[in-house]
């Protein structure tokens with residue numbers, strides 16, 4: 001719920017004395033890098049992928065906290081310039097007849113953008129002040145009283161003052177510092193996949209959704225590009241324990257799960273899956289850790305409180321990056337004080353955002369025909385302006401559930417490439 005407490009203003013300090021390693025260059029990592037560079041810290045972002053990753057569905061921002069952070073980051077205008085403008089979404093019968101229509105104002109928050117476009121904006125804004133290392137990954141972490149010694153899969157070992165795990169739901173940083181994934185990942189009984197396909201339905205900023213018990217196919221065109229559309233697949237399943245790096249095996253798995261659907265376009269989607277080079281496939285799951293920091297290592301975004309679906313994880317990551325950087329600056333880089341304050345500020349907020357996504361799987365792909373019908377009835381009700389307003393307020397409640405401190409103007413100024421070249425502390 002939106003708090004009535006007054007935002008507090010905090011004095012911040014330069015972080016020029018800090019070397020920070022961030023693992024993960026999607027959303028949370030570059031967002032934190034932006035703030036830390038403004039406070040003068042030397043920031044290195046290591047990303048496992050060989051280049052900035054494209055792809056992903058549209059993600060949306062809603063409510064005051066998201067708006068405030070986008071504005072303070074200075075990306076408000078650009079996010080709006082590159083926003084998608086999704087129109088209506090229609091649930092169809094197998095023969096293509098429209099069953100339920102969901103109006104646009106319900107689905108897209110205040111502003112909606114492709115995940116890949118947002119990631120690119122953040123990268124563009126930080127690439128001159130931050131060292132990005134693509135195609136590498138943290139291999140080991142070893143903490144000492146004055147820093148963390150880090151080895152990499154490929155690069156030379158280095159020492160950092162702090163390490164931030166912003167490497168997503170399956171964070172390796174979390175595994176290294178907090179223990180095995182099985183201790184922290186709560187599987188919610190569903191999987192989700194997304195990939196680009198030709199716009200064979202001729203959609204224009206609209207989406208069609210077709211459900212059978214336990215599986216749903218979605219085809220959408222968000223940006224009006226007449227050639228391209230996005231396919232989304234959601235299905236109920238036992239835990240698959242699949243190889244997350246074997247895209248071909250994932251395609252086979254999806255093809256088997258979605259074979260013989262009544263809607264003819266589902267077959268076209270599957271044909272295109274064979275050639276997809278941007279497949280995103282993951283469990284719908286949540287991350288629950290007992291404390292977001294271990295010594296000099298801290299978790300941010302999906303790595304610390306991920307929720308896969310529900311659309312709110314991206315806004316949460318931006319808000320929490322703002323808080324983490326602000327608390328570090330307020331504490332003059334004292335990580336113990338800063339991490340404790342970060343945890344206190346975001347813990348309940350992140351939990352609240354996770355809760356909104358808990359029912360995403362059964363809602364998107366109801367397990368029985370009866371549940372499909374009752375979901376559609378709920379959609380029909382929500383399509384009325386009155387209930388839609390109520391629904392919008394409900395979803396905004398979680399996104400707004402934090403009173404943002406004003407951390408004051410960032411001191412320290414951005415770094416230059418020469419700073420990085422003259423550095424590289426060896427352990």
Ligand SMILES: Cc1cc2nc3c(=O)[nH]c(=O)nc-3n(C[C@H](O)[C@H](O)[C@H](O)COP(=O)(O)OP(=O)(O)OC[C@H]3O[C@@H](n4cnc5c(N)ncnc54)[C@H](O)[C@@H]3O)c2cc1C
Nearest residue numbers: 024026027028048056057137167168172301302308313314
């Ligand atoms: C390509 C892609 C597509 C996505 N599509 C969707 C979607 O369609 N729907 C949805 O709800 N969510 C999607 N997400 C997740 C969504 O981006 C996040 O929920 C949210 O934005 C929070 O972002 P994050 O930066 O915390 O984590 P993520 O966006 O998951 O980013 C984690 C980053 O860390 C990198 N990484 C992982 N392991 C390592 C490692 N060992 N070393 C270095 N780097 C590592 C990853 O390559 C990735 O760039 C997608 C994420 C990615 C990367």
